[in-house]
Amino acid sequence: MIRVEALDKRFGAFHAVRTVDFTAPTGRITTLLGPSGSGKSTVLRIIAGLERPDGGRVRLGECDATELPPQKRNVGLVFQSYALFGHLSVRDNIGFGLDVRKAPRAERDARIDELLALVQLEGYADRKPTQLSGGQKQRVALARALAPRPGVLLLDEPFAALDARVRRELREFLRQLTARLGVTTLLVTHDQEEALELSDVVVVMHEGRIEQIGSPTEIYDHPSSAFVAGFVGAAAVLEGRVDGDRATMGQIDLPAQGQASGSTIQAFVRPHDVAIVGRVEEAGDGESVTSAEVVRLVWLGWTVKAYVRLDDGQEIAVQLTRQEAETLGIEAGHRVLVNVQKAQLFVMDYSI
Numbered sequence: 001m002i003r004v005e006a007l008d009k010r011f012g013a014f015h016a017v018r019t020v021d022f023t024a025p026t027g028r029i030t031t032l033l034g035p036s037g038s039g040k041s042t043v044l045r046i047i048a049g050l051e052r053p054d055g056g057r058v059r060l061g062e063c064d065a066t067e068l069p070p071q072k073r074n075v076g077l078v079f080q081s082y083a084l085f086g087h088l089s090v091r092d093n094i095g096f097g098l099d100v101r102k103a104p105r106a107e108r109d110a111r112i113d114e115l116l117a118l119v120q121l122e123g124y125a126d127r128k129p130t131q132l133s134g135g136q137k138q139r140v141a142l143a144r145a146l147a148p149r150p151g152v153l154l155l156d157e158p159f160a161a162l163d164a165r166v167r168r169e170l171r172e173f174l175r176q177l178t179a180r181l182g183v184t185t186l187l188v189t190h191d192q193e194e195a196l197e198l199s200d201v202v203v204v205m206h207e208g209r210i211e212q213i214g215s216p217t218e219i220y221d222h223p224s225s226a227f228v229a230g231f232v233g234a235a236a237v238l239e240g241r242v243d244g245d246r247a248t249m250g251q252i253d254l255p256a257q258g259q260a261s262g263s264t265i266q267a268f269v270r271p272h273d274v275a276i277v278g279r280v281e282e283a284g285d286g287e288s289v290t291s292a293e294v295v296r297l298v299w300l301g302w303t304v305k306a307y308v309r310l311d312d313g314q315e316i317a318v319q320l321t322r323q324e325a326e327t328l329g330i331e332a333g334h335r336v337l338v339n340v341q342k343a344q345l346f347v348m349d350y351s352i
C-alpha cells in the first residue's frame with residue numbers, strides 16, 4: 001500500500017502540489033491522471049524520494065518513508081525515457097539493482113533468467129539497448145525495476161514514447177504482469193484511455209490538487225466536476241439554464257440534477273448518450289427529439305461518429321454502430337432528429 005497524506009510542494013513561488021491525499025491499495029494499479037503540469041510527476045517523485053515535500057507524509061506499507069533516502073524505500077522506478085545503461089547488456093541492465101545490493105552470483109543469475117522469461121525477452125539477454133525496439137527497451141526497464149522485488153512499482157508515463165499499437169500491447173502486458181506478481185503499482189499518465197483501461201483506482205489531478213478519486217467507471221459515469229467530465233472521455237459541452245426542475249440548453253431539455261432554479265449550467269454530453277432516431281422527413285409523432293444537420297461523418301471501423309449541428313448552432317458528436325448509420329442512410333448535409341438521452345450537468349462557477 002502507498003499512502004500519501006497532505007502532500008505539499010512548492011517550487012519557488014509556484015505551488016505544484018496542494019494537500020494531496022490518497023491511498024494506492026496493495027497489489028492494485030492506481031493511476032495519477034491529469035493534464036501536463038498538474039503535479040502528477042512531482043507526487044510520484046516525492047513517493048520515490050527524489051523530491052522532498054514541503055509538507056505531508058509518505059507511507060509505504062507499514063513504514064513512514066517520508067525521511068528515507070530513495071535507495072531505502074524499496075521502490076522500482078520506470079520512466080518514459082528508458083534510462084537503460086547503453087554500455088550494459090540486457091542481462092546486466094536487469095541485474096543492476098541486484099549488483100548494487102551485492103546479491104550472490106547464482107541468485108542474481110537465476111533472478112535475471114526468471115525476469116527475462118517474465119518480460120518475454122529470453123533470446124535477448126546479450127543484446128545492448130541500441131539493438132532493441134522501444135517496446136522491448138521498456139520491458140527491460142520493467143524487468144530491471146522488478147528485479148530487487150520492490151514493495152511498490154512507480155511508473156512515470158512509461159508508454160508515452162511508443163507508437164499506438166505497442167502502447168496497447170504493453171498496457172495489456174503490464175496488466176497481466178502486475179496481476180501475476182501482485183505488486184502495488186502507481187502509474188502517472190495524461191492519457192485518459194490508458195488510465196481507464198489499466199487502473200483499479202484513478203486519481204484525477206488538476207493544478208496540483210486532487211479533483212476526484214474512484215474506479216474508472218465511477219470517474220467516467222459520475223464525474224464530480226466539470227473538469228473531470230471534460231478531461232475523462234469525449235463530451236460535447238452545451239451551455240444553458242435551470243428553470244424549475246428542468247435544464248434547458250438551447251433546444252435540449254433534460255431533467256435538472258439538483259441544481260438550483262436560475263443557475264447557469266454546462267451540460268457534458270457523451271457521444272454514446274445521443275441517438276440519431278431518423279431523418280427529419282420521417283419524424284414520428286411525439287418523439288422527444290430535436291432537429292439537427294449532419295456536418296460530418298467519420299467511419300472508424302465498426303463505429304461511426306456523426307458530428308451534428310443543432311438548429312440553435314450548438315454542435316454535438318453522436319456515436320453509432322456502422323449498421324445503424326447504414327440503416328439510417330445518413331450523409332453530411334442531411335437533416336436528422338436527435339435524442340439526447342443523458343448529460344452530466346454542472347453549475348458554472350464564475351469565481352474560477
Ligand code: ATP
Pocket residue numbers: 011014016034035036037038039040041042043190
Ligand atoms: P507532465 O505530464 O508535463 O510531466 P505533471 O502533471 O507530471 O506534468 P509535474 O512534472 O509534476 O507535472 O510539474 C508540476 C508543475 O511543477 C509544472 O508546472 C512544472 O513546471 C513545475 N515543476 C516541476 N518540477 C520543477 C522544478 N524542479 N523546478 C521548478 N518547477 C518545477
